[in-house]
Amino acid sequence: DAGVTQSPTHLIKTRGQQVTLRCSPKSGHDTVSWYQQALGQGPQFIFQYYEEEERQRGNFPDRFSGHQFPNYSSELNVNALLLGDSALYLCASSLVNQGWETQYFGPGTRLLVL
Amino acid sequence: DAKTTQPTSMDCAEGRAANLPCNHSTISGNEYVYWYRQIHSQGPQYIIHGLKNNETNEMASLIITEDRKSSTLILPHATLRDTAVYYCIVRGLYSGGSNYKLTFGKGTLLTVNP
Numbered sequence: 001d002a003g004v005t006q007s008p009t010h011l012i013k014t015r016g017q018q019v020t021l022r023c024s025p026k027s028g029h030d031t032v033s034w035y036q037q038a039l040g041q042g043p044q045f046i047f048q049y050y051e052e053e054e055r056q057r058g059n060f061p062d063r064f065s066g067h068q069f070p071n072y073s074s075e076l077n078v079n080a081l082l083l084g085d086s087a088l089y090l091c092a093s094s095l096v097n098q099g100w101e102t103q104y105f106g107p108g109t110r111l112l113v114l
Numbered sequence: 115d116a117k118t119t120q121p122t123s124m125d126c127a128e129g130r131a132a133n134l135p136c137n138h139s140t141i142s143g144n145e146y147v148y149w150y151r152q153i154h155s156q157g158p159q160y161i162i163h164g165l166k167n168n169e170t171n172e173m174a175s176l177i178i179t180e181d182r183k184s185s186t187l188i189l190p191h192a193t194l195r196d197t198a199v200y201y202c203i204v205r206g207l208y209s210g211g212s213n214y215k216l217t218f219g220k221g222t223l224l225t226v227n228p
Contacts, residue, residue, distance in 0.1 A: 004157070033214070033215065033216075035216075035218075041220065042201060042218030042219055042220055042221060043158065043216070043218045044218070045215035045216065045217070048214045048215065055214055056214040056215060058215060088155070090157050090158070092157075092158075092216075100146065100163075100207060102148075102160055102163065103160070103216060104160060105150075105157035105158045105159070105160075106157050107156055107157050108155075108156070108157050110155075
């Protein structure tokens, strides 16, 4: 049973460019969350998708957008990249069970903005 | 979500038990305690969670004090592969509002020494 997968593993972009990161959830999971982790910090919540809709959003600008597909996979898009967007981007998938859910993380995509 | 306080770092000898403390004095009655760990440059890994009773699984034990204001994660026989940052997270039931996200602090860097 494959866990959460993310692609690509590493990415280098320049300021002003746009980037798309991809996530496939763990088998049986229907919810995908995205987190940004800057060096030396804990992961910060970007947003969560469920039933192809953004359910909750963290404190991130509109340059960060996402999408969830009918097969529950998800994309994170970041426009007009800034140097400060350099980080590890983590995807987590989950399935709600009786009012609680456990998020399982993928290995992340490391983005470097030059 | 209630705020958590963890020591910045801890050391443990290989083969000994590692006891990682977490304070969450403002926890409310329906909030769970979750533990994740993150090995360098990998995605966070779910370890265990609990509400008020002690919990044990194949990875660790979670001891929550009777007043629920603190908890301890116990790795019974630490190995070098347990060296990681351990995050204690308090989170309410998955029922809307701010409860969809995980709020990470800086965690505790546990170093297991040979």
